[in-house]
Amino acid sequence: MSKGLPKRSENYSEWYNELVKRADLAENSAVRGCMVIKPYGFSIWEKMQRALDDMFKETGHTNAYFPLFVPKSLFEAEEKNAEGFAKECAVVTHYRLKSDPNNPGKLMVDPEAKLEEELVVRPTSEAIIWNTYKNWIQSHRDLPILINQWANVVRWEMRTRMFLRTAEFLWQEGHTAHATEKEAMDETKQMLDVYATFVEEWMSVPVIKGFKTANERFAGAEETLCIEAMMQDGKALQAGTSHFLGQNFAKAFDVKFQNKEGKLEHVWGTSWGVSTRLMGALIMAHSDDLGLVLPPKLAPIHVVIVPIYKGDEDLEAIKAVIMPIVKELKSLGITVKFDDNDAYRPGWKFAEYELKGVPLRMAVGMRDLQNGVIELARRDTLTKETRPIEGIATYIKDLLDEIQTAIYQKALNFRQENMFKVDTWAAFEEQIEKGGFLLCHWDGTSETEEKIKELTKATIRCIPLDAVEEEGVCVYSGKPSSKRVVFARAY
RNA sequence: CGGGGUGUAGCGUAGCCCGGUAUCGCGUCUGCUUUGGGAGCAGAAGGUCGUCAGUUCGAAUCUGGCCACCCCGACCA
CATH class of the missing domain: 3.30.930.10 (Bira Bifunctional Protein; Domain 2)
Incomplete structure (x- = not known):
């Protein structure tokens, strides 16, 4: 890899x-x-x-x-629905296979087993x-x-x-x-x-x-x-x-x-x-260039604990301190993975769990044990901090909630920065190439919508429920319009 | 479905033009040393070269069909 x-x-x-x-x-x-x-x-x-x-x-x-x-x-009973999906339907026409007489060991559709009505x-x-x-x-x-x-x-x-x-x-x-x-x-x-x-x-x-x-x-x-x-x-x-x-x-x-x-x-x-x-x-x-970033509420693993040790004695000493924390975290409904797999070194594990988007990583070595601390690293911000072991479980529980909110806020900020009111066709053509949501007046006709799609690949994603009533003219046709709709290129 | 590209060890690749059964890296296995950001050394295993057919003494290499995937269009949650 x-x-x-x-x-x-x-x-x-x-x-x-x-x-x-x-x-x-x-x-x-x-x-x-x-x-x-x-x-x-x-x-x-x-x-x-x-x-x-x-x-x-x-x-x-x-x-x-x-x-x-x-x-x-x-x-086909509801005609519009049927027409809408007709082009992409898989259809079952037969209910049996048989040995192919011309091709030993192979099967063929049995022409005798044609369904009276296709499924x-x-x-x-x-x-x-x-x-x-x-x-x-x-x-x-x-x-x-x-x-x-x-x-x-x-x-x-x-x-x-x-x-x-x-x-x-x-x-x-x-x-x-x-x-x-x-x-x-x-x-x-x-x-x-x-x-x-x-x-x-x-x-x-x-x-x-x-x-x-x-x-x-x-x-x-x-x-x-x-x-x-x-x-x-x-x-x-x-x-x-x-x-x-x-x-x-x-x-x-x-x-x-x-x-x-x-x-x-x-x-x-x-x-x-x-x-x-x-x-x-x-x-x-x-997600970012290092891998997934998962919100805690959907992350299969909330916290991964990576021990850093030399030899079994160190590992046992770390376990003695960590296992009660694992138990406490679990009792708080937090999913924990203690990764003491000796086949991989800490650096490899750090990268691996970042790739998989685990929200929090806890690293514990002998040095930490002496100081009564652990190192906590956040996946979303890529920041690290050293925390006292005392009270770490409740701290983590709160931090997970904070991460959930921070990820949302970051995505919201990104969207705000990439949402533009656009009022002229020239500005539309320029902005759509850069991406983002374009809030524009639209004359309400399918013709205009299709023309814009043809010219720019942008479609009307929706007419927002909370769109404010305001006087304006269609960004393409210049006809009057009463509210803005969202244009964007879409997946 | 149209245009372009790819398919060789678990993964990524060289070889293909100019036919002679295969290169390198990562990973895997064994051993030792390691362990605070993707470890080092030594040894080893692993491949019907996507698939089917054809040409040939001989095909990863040439020809044709098929399959899958990727990119760009058309279509779409």
Whole structure:
């Protein structure tokens, strides 16, 4: 293994790819466009799942599981949704293999075993779920239905990047059904808030909440809400979406309920999801040229303790002092690794745990023991300090909280420094090359949005929920506009 | 899917133009010395050269198909 990572400043995507591999998060697999998530990477995802799942439960949702396969006839029922995903669907056409008579030892698809109806591998589950909901809903008493599922989905992408875009990815998808439009819209907004809270408080990544434009809207939705985050190269990454589906799926799948007046009405729906793409956001928002920087709340290991010793006697002396601290840290809910592996020297371990983003490193040698101190090094700031052993566990607990906040603040500062109000087309063209979010007036038309995309590769990431009303003119067309939207190049 | 590139030991590579079964570094194993920022010395193991076919006395090397990955486009969470 060579020593350093590529530099972010020299080649951002190479830095990202190398970091994912070297930090043991994931690797490419033998399957085109699909990755293997390795144990270290998966343990971060598990922490995300745990936190999100708890938040879903707190807001009244329960988990269920629906099939991977969707019969084509169901898939195509909601036309806009089907059209939107048609180009990237994997399709199962046969159900059996057999020995190839012309090629001993090899298998072939058995032409006799063609399915009567093809099965689409879900790119998303609205179709199969709404088809099921039809059977579950008769009366307003059956509503609301608040269900989430953790699942894999497949979207046959042309070009893939680990975590950011893979052919198969893991996600959660919430699917809810409601009696009124308002209730469904409230749900859509509530879940967007849940996502924003999670990404900001757990991942330490600031987000902008907003509406998608018609062009960027989920196929089949009436309205798509999203959270957008800024990566260190100034590009935007959509971190989560929450859709108000109106009655579109209810109509497509004939899902009606009898209201209190005894009249039949179509059900109102929402769906919302975040995926393993969040891993990409986490990596690109905080990490540096030495490796990952993980926020404590998602770090598989909070503190690594590296003993520095000569011979077994030293090690035993260090252990005698350290083991009670390890125990105390664990009792405070802190994950500790005491690395006394003799095969590696301290310097190697320092570099290794920096690569893996462990938030705190404690180094202890004989000299420290004599002085009753240890050395604490912070991954986020790369600073070191010498602390008394006395009371170290509670100090660490507080410091981890501080790191969680500091990482967020650093990302927020970066975003503030790279967000610009832009009012002329010349300034737009200049700034978009430098990166960052451009806050601009827009005339509200798809034509202008597409023209800008064609000219600059920038898209409207969102119309912020908190956009202030102000008089202005569209940065491209000069037509009147009442608020600013966020333009950026995006992942 | 279009353009460009790559594939040789666990990882990174030389060799390929001009055919004769393979270079170097890191890692691994053994031993000793080491241990406060990626240790040193000595010895050793490890390769159907992505894959399938073709040309040839002989293919990592030449030809063709296929697979995978990377970069740039189009598409997208």
